[in-house]
Amino acid sequence: MPPRTFRHSALVAGLLACLLGCVSAGQSTAPATPSSAVVPAAQPAPSASPASLPNRPDSLKFIVFGDFGTGGRPQYELGIQMAALHERFPFQMAALVGDNLYGSQRPQDFKTKFELPYKPLLDAGVKFYASLGNHDAREQRYYKLFNMDGKLYYSFKAPRQDVRFIALETTYTTPEQIKWLEDELQGAKEEWKIVYFHHPLYSSGGTHGSDVTLREALEPLFVKYGVSVVFSGHDHIYERMKPQKGVQYFVTGSGGQLRAGDSRRGEPFSAHIVDNVQVFLAAEIFGDEMVFNAISRTGRVVDSGVIARRQGS
Amino acid sequence: MTRHDLSRWVFSRWAFGTVCCALAAITAAAQSHTGTKPPDKGAATAAAQAKENRDAPELTEFKKRVEEYAALHRKLEATLPKLPNEATPEQIDRNQRALATLVASSRPNAKLGSVFTPPAPTYVRALLTRLFASSNKRQLRETIQDENPGPVKLTVNGRYPDQVPLTTMPPEVLEALPRLPEELEYRFVGDALILLDPHAHIVIDYLPAALPQ
Numbered sequence: 001m002p003p004r005t006f007r008h009s010a011l012v013a014g015l016l017a018c019l020l021g022c023v024s025a026g027q028s029t030a031p032a033t034p035s036s037a038v039v040p041a042a043q044p045a046p047s048a049s050p051a052s053l054p055n056r057p058d059s060l061k062f063i064v065f066g067d068f069g070t071g072g073r074p075q076y077e078l079g080i081q082m083a084a085l086h087e088r089f090p091f092q093m094a095a096l097v098g099d100n101l102y103g104s105q106r107p108q109d110f111k112t113k114f115e116l117p118y119k120p121l122l123d124a125g126v127k128f129y130a131s132l133g134n135h136d137a138r139e140q141r142y143y144k145l146f147n148m149d150g151k152l153y154y155s156f157k158a159p160r161q162d163v164r165f166i167a168l169e170t171t172y173t174t175p176e177q178i179k180w181l182e183d184e185l186q187g188a189k190e191e192w193k194i195v196y197f198h199h200p201l202y203s204s205g206g207t208h209g210s211d212v213t214l215r216e217a218l219e220p221l222f223v224k225y226g227v228s229v230v231f232s233g234h235d236h237i238y239e240r241m242k243p244q245k246g247v248q249y250f251v252t253g254s255g256g257q258l259r260a261g262d263s264r265r266g267e268p269f270s271a272h273i274v275d276n277v278q279v280f281l282a283a284e285i286f287g288d289e290m291v292f293n294a295i296s297r298t299g300r301v302v303d304s305g306v307i308a309r310r311q312g313s
Numbered sequence: 314m315t316r317h318d319l320s321r322w323v324f325s326r327w328a329f330g331t332v333c334c335a336l337a338a339i340t341a342a343a344q345s346h347t348g349t350k351p352p353d354k355g356a357a358t359a360a361a362q363a364k365e366n367r368d369a370p371e372l373t374e375f376k377k378r379v380e381e382y383a384a385l386h387r388k389l390e391a392t393l394p395k396l397p398n399e400a401t402p403e404q405i406d407r408n409q410r411a412l413a414t415l416v417a418s419s420r421p422n423a424k425l426g427s428v429f430t431p432p433a434p435t436y437v438r439a440l441l442t443r444l445f446a447s448s449n450k451r452q453l454r455e456t457i458q459d460e461n462p463g464p465v466k467l468t469v470n471g472r473y474p475d476q477v478p479l480t481t482m483p484p485e486v487l488e489a490l491p492r493l494p495e496e497l498e499y500r501f502v503g504d505a506l507i508l509l510d511p512h513a514h515i516v517i518d519y520l521p522a523a524l525p526q
Contacts (some may be wrong), residue, residue, distance in 0.1 A: 104475050110402035134460055134478045138498075138511035139409055142400040150398035172498060173484040199481065208459055213452045217484040 051304040053284045053291055055089055060161040065280035066097030066133065066198065066233025068255030069113040075256030078278045078297045079117035085282060085295065086121055092159050094118075094126055095167070097233035097252055098133025098198030100146070105137050114145070117256075129156065131167040133198035133233065153177055155184050161285045164190040168197035170214055178217055185225035192285060192309055195222065196231040202249045204270045205235025206262040222247050228310045229290065231281070237263050238279035238294050240272045240303055248307050252294075254278045274302045366440050367491045375433035376491055379508075382428060382517060383494040386510065389415040413513040417470040424469055428508055428518035437490070437506070438523055444489050445525040456483045457501050457524065464503040473514050477502070 053061075063082060068075050085091070101113050115122065122128075122145065130146035131153075132138065141148040148154060152169040166184055169177065185193060200208070201215040211234075222230060223245045233253030241249040249269075256278060263275045278297040283290055294303035389412060396408045420427070429437070445453055460478045480501045490499055497517065498509045506523035507516050 105406075107402035107406050134481060136479075137409075137514060139396075139405045139514070142396050142398060142405055143402060144399035148398075150396075171479050171481045172487070173482070174487050175484070178484060211456060211459075211481075213449065213456045213483040213485065 051291055051293070051306055053089055053282060053293055054286065055284070056286050058160060059284045059286040060158050060163055061089060061091035061282070061284050062093045062095060062158075063091050063280055063282050064095045064097065064196065064231045064250070064252050065255030066231075067099040067236050067253040067257045068096075068117075069099060069101035069109075069135075070256045071109070071112040071117075072256060074258065074278045074297055075113070076117045078255060078280055079121075081295055081297060081299050082118065082280060083120035084299070086124060086126065089282065089284075090124075091126065091282065094121070094128045095165060095194075095196050095231060096128055096130040096146070097196050097231050098131050098170075099135045099233060099253075099257070100130055100133065100140060101137075102135050102257075105140070110143065127159075129165065129167060131197050132169050132171065134171045153180065155188070157190065158192075158285075161192070161287075162190045163192040163194060163285055164188045166193065166195045168195065168218075170197040170199040170211075173214065173217060178221075181218070182221055182225075185221055185227065188225075191288070192229075192290075193225065193227045194229045194231070195227050198232060199234050200232035200249070200251045200253075201230065202241045202244060202269045203232070203235045203237075203251045204239055204263045204265070204267045204273055205237055205251065205253070205259070206264055207259055208235045209264070210269075219245065219247075226310050229307060235259070235262070238274040238281070238303065239263070239270060240294075240305070241269050242271045244269055246310055250281060252279070252281050255280055272303050277302070363488045366489055369436060371432045371436035372491050374430045375428065375437075378428045378430060379491075379493060379497065383496045385419060386412075386416065386496040386512070389419060390512065409512065409514050413472060413510075413515045416510065416513050416515060416517075420470065423518070425519065425521075427469065429520045434520055437520060438525075440489060441486070441506075441523060442525045444486065449485075450525075453483050453485065456481050457486070461501060461503065467502060467505060467507065467516050467519050469516060469518055471516055473509055473516055479509075 055061075063085075065078070068078070101109055103109070118126075118128070127147055128145060130140065130143075130148055132140060138152065140146055141152055142150050148167070152172070153167060155164055155166040157164055166181065168181065199211040199214055201219055202210050221227075227247055229248045229250070231250050231252055233251065233255070235251050235253050236257040236259040237251060238254055239251040254274075254277070258278050260276050263273045265273070274294065274296070279294050279302060281292055281294050283292040288309040290307045290309070292305060292307065293301045296302050392415070393408055393411055396404060400408075426434070457480055459481055461480045462477045465474060465477060482499055482501075487499070493499065493508075496510060496512065498511050500507050500509050501524055502519070504524040505519045505521050507519040509515075510517050
């Protein structure tokens with residue numbers, strides 16, 4: 001557990017950041033205006049007029065982030081931003097793209113690196129669905145609050161809208177897992193198929209970058225079976241790709257960790273990079289559209305847009 | 314072409330064919346004798362090649378020991394309270410460390426090579442060398458070396474170091490290596506290929522110098 005003074009300072013810093021972020025014109029995290037403000041799919045949002053989250057009563061609302069379990073101040077501050085958003089935009093779930101706990105993974109680490117930073121969300125009933133990264137012990141799959149049901153890879157139907165999420169384990173991609181994935185995608189009847197895992201198939205991250213070996217194994221299945229969106233982490237940046245073969249990819253690996261400036265600019269697949277601040281992604285699905293906001297540790301919307309569901313999937 | 318020329322042409326073709334067949338037979342016999350080189354891919358599919366590699370007689374004893382370990386693991390795990398799918402961190406930690414203690418006390422004489430018994434080490438190294446000699450060697454290495462901690466002191470029956478991230482095992486490598494039961498995983502640490510018990514979080518055995526240079 002962090003020292004009491006640290007927790008207080010983190011709280012104060014986070015609240016200040018929230019206030020500053022919320023009063024910045026056109027940068028509010030509050031999902032206010034209706035969907036008329038949305039921007040075309042996969043286009044960088046003009047910074048002064050981000051696509052607002054419509055905040056419809058019957059939509060699926062969720063957040064995505066990864067590489068967070070440090071127990072450090074930035075993780076707590078981003079957690080405060082998530083809680084602030086949740087008050088206005090009551091997301092039902094969170095998809096975790098791995099590296100949930102760094103270093104020691106004793107019982108107290110689960111508290112300081114997960115339960116405390118996200119306590120307001122856990123108390124509000126937000127369900128977290130984890131995938132595992134290369135820093136995660138395999139036994140995290142049994143941890144109640146990660147909702148993995150003892151499985152290294154699994155899928156579930158979202159609580160609202162016609163959406164299936166599939167969580168993979170990409171540090172150990174066995175032939176059995178790939179076969180399972182194909183069966184799962186083939187059998188999924190939902191209109192939206194969203195897959196998330198740790199290692200990015202596309203990334204401008206300077207430390208890791210695209211995992212081309214994994215891409216060769218997974219991308220053909222995503223294309224063939226109509227996956228609309230893929231979330232990953234591993235590189236400690238936020239990045240939105242241009243759609244690749246019709247699939248929208250994100251890197252959301254700065255949920256606590258950050259490698260400032262650690263990105264290669266000019267990759268042909270890249271659409272937008274944020275590598276100077278921790279970020280999480282908030283998204284809303286209603287019908288055939290997914291609206292997203294990438295929100296920073298200081299409460300600013302640093303990227304936004306609208307993604308259309310892949311047709312015929 | 315005269316009859317003489319025709320005879321010479323036929324003879325030369327026959328002689329050439331005979332020499333080729335003899336060379337092929339000698340090569341095959343040599344490979345069979347050494348028993349350490351995975352068969353060449355040739356026209357076979359990658360999947361068929363992988364299956365052939367996994368079914369090689371050189372791996373029979375290794376696979377037997379893997380199964381023996383898995384059976385021991387299951388037997389020991391059955392003596393512990395069953396870990397629920399919605400466990401607390403305390404339950405997870407307690408279960409993991411209890412299993413590690415039981416495993417270590419049940420195989421006190423385990424040492425390097427207890428599972429990777431000859432001729433499996435030579436065969437697996439050759440298999441990996443052959444795999445990495447393929448066109449995507451650089452990609453495979455990049456994936457495995459990503460956050461590979463480099464040389465780490467490993468101990469059979471010892472806990473996998475908490476601060477060391479797990480290396481990523483590319484699908485092609487897992488496809489090529491002998492299948493493992495759910496109780497074990499392959500990982501690279503430095504250039505060693507380890508057998509990790511992910512439930513007990515301990516190293517069961519390892520094969521030094523397995524990652525091709």
